[in-house]
Amino acid sequence: MADHSTNAADSIVERETKPAILRGLRRRCPNCGDGALFEGYLKVADSCPVCHEEYHHHRADDGPAYLTILIVGHILAVLMHFLWSQFRPDPLVFATVLTIVCVGLSLYLLPRLKGMIVAIQWARRMHGFGGKS
Template sequence: MLQETDQTPDDRPTKPAMWRGFQRKCPSCGEAHLFDGYLKVVDRCPVCSEELHNHRADDGPAYLVILIVGHLLAPLIHIVWTQFRPDPLVMATLFSIGCVALSLYLLPRMKGMVVGIQWARRMHGFGGASS
């Protein structure tokens, strides 16, 4: 049973917070940038003053990026090799560039999504009171 608090469990919906995080915006207001640089999360949102330094993303975003990139590129490598039989060096070069580019694109977005989930679920100090 949930304890009665000032706020209901649905006052921070998870899906919008995840989407805002994916867009690299503050999970609370969706206005300000979530990052100061490539992966450094700002300590406090300049628009809504939400404290964001509590996040604990750790290796989760990197794991998600590996999972997504692997599941996208593995079948594509198989299809390209069986259908077109390109030179192995050309194929390795193109897929290496694609893998790095996709990973660099997805990493800050996955980190923003993880921070958004943590904020919405009040994890790691985002809830105000320890539970």
């Protein structure tokens, strides 16, 4: 006797990850790309003002901070090596320039990486994003 039951996973529409990531990096809704993902600098909105996709159940946690540290650290390591080997700046100038670059780059990357992580969770239906297709 054949089993005619349908699997719930078969009826779920697949969400493309790459467009969602690009939208998240722009701090936009991973679903429609038009609505703002954040209410403030890092506060994720409860839902999209355009398509009403809910975000309140996201779990970005410390992931964006770890990625920011990883990226900024690698950029600064190369920059430190290049600046020191080519120009031998005064240590105070060296530290000041690198501090400004570090803080500026961190402030720029952090919300974008958080948007990317929320978008990946949305695309992969993680942490409550799988409720509707």
